Amino acid sequence: MEVRPIRNEADYQYALQEIDRLLHASSGTADEDRLEVLITLVDAYEEATEPIGPPDPIEAILFYLENQQLPPEALEPYLGRDQVTVVLERRVPLSLEMIRNLREGLGIPADILIQRYELEAA
Incomplete structure (x- = not known):
């Protein structure tokens, strides 16, 4: 061989x-x-x-939802009822409280959630 x-x-x-x-x-x-x-x-x-970097926070959240077969509404306890759509559409950044909630509640690593990511222009 x-x-x-x-x-x-x-x-x-x-x-x-x-x-x-x-x-x-x-x-x-x-x-x-x-x-x-x-x-x-x-x-x-x-x-x-070509090292693969960590996913951006929104990609990580979407991956979690898909992997767990959960609808976006499952994020309401962690992001707030009125914030799920605007966060997932990248119109509003994750707050520190949201990051803590996602880490503690869903186990998404904080080092992924705290990364900077692009927001959609208003």
């Missing part, structure tokens, strides 16, 4: 092609081993060259 380090874009593209080719390798074979090693190398290369 010859596997090379991923040092540049060409190596990266080659590894992706190999992964695609080996995607349905039979269990317990050398091809399956090669596939696992290549996936690990690609993950490491992507993390080093």
